[in-house]
Amino acid sequence: MDGISLTELNWNLLRTFHVIAEEQSLTRAAQRLGVSQPSVTNALRKLEEQLGCQLVFRDSRHFELTLRGTKIHRECTEMLRSADRIAGLSRHGVDEERGEVRFQIITNLRSPLFDEALRLFHQRHPSVSFRIEVQSSQTIIRNLQDERVGLGVCLLSKPVMNLTCRKLFREEFGIFCGKEHPLFGREDVALRDLQQEPFITFACATDAGGLEPMAVLRQSANLGQRISGASPNMEEIRRMIMSGLGIGILPLVSVMDEIEHGNLWPLKISDQQLGADVFLVTNPRLQLSSAEEKFVHLIEELLNLYPDMG
Secondary structure (H helix, E strand, O other), X not given: OOOOOHHHOOHHHHHHHHHXXXXXXXXXXXXXXXXXXXXXXXXXXXXXXXXXXXXXXXXXXXXXXXXXXXXXXXXXXXXXXXHHHHHHHHHHOOOOOOEEEEEEEOOOOOOHHHHHHHHHHHHHOOXXXXXXXXXXXXXXXXHHHOOOOOEEEEEEOOOOOOOEEEXXXXXXXXXXXXXXXXXXXXXXXXXXXXXXXXXXXXXXXHOOOOOXXXXXXXXXXXXXXXXXXXXXXXXXXXXXXXXXXXXXXXXXXXXXXXXXXXXXXXXXXXXXXXXXXXXXXXXXXXXXXXXXXXXXXXXXXXXXXXXXXX
8 A cells, every 4th residue: 555645544543543552452442432342443443444554463362553553553642642732722722812012111111010011911912912112201101192102101200190000110219420420439428419510311301391200300309400411311321420421310220230330329318219100101092902901901910919029
């Protein structure tokens, strides 16, 4: 016989043969399958005819697979395992989500909560893609208000009217100088001393509106009367501070390595706490996609389960 094509294979016969080989007995195979022994014997005979080879040596006292029978049994085992995996995937994929989650986010956000949300969402909905755009808090709020984007993650001094603002966590900030700065290494500095220092600021923090908390934090401490550098990019702000161009405000969590390596020095001010809240913001007038709604629900789920994760 030249061979048999895949479409000609009878899966029921293969499954019956797999049970026969597992049980090493036609009688026990029939009991396991809940059919009569003649039915099992007939199925084995049909499969041997179909394949054109003997699969089992058998008599009244002896049962043994032939060499080809052993190899075909091994292949049957893999085929049935694959079939079980396919069945499992189809059961779990009934409500598989597709589409895209698009959101805008502030630069250099470090958050175990948000990282876990991305990981878990991809695990649950592997067919959904993400598109993440970095913007300033002020630009994110403006785009949400103008319905140009559905989701935003930004720093706010307080919730914005007409937008849905879900607080994720509080981000602490500090005032820093580089090792070339004369205040480097000072343990305690008076606020009035810092108010006269050249200041490095975020370019967006000079805009009106107060939506960028960097501006609020700077103004609350009356810092930055003389601006010596500005950039919309946090990495460039950090570079200018470390180069000694002036002092500046940075998120604590994003500069811990630079502090440990002695490139940045936190200027501690008595009774002066700098911080702002990070919010997940949506526009209730804008209909989110199904994938985006599921992502928001996952964020809320994590906040309820792990309130300290932020």
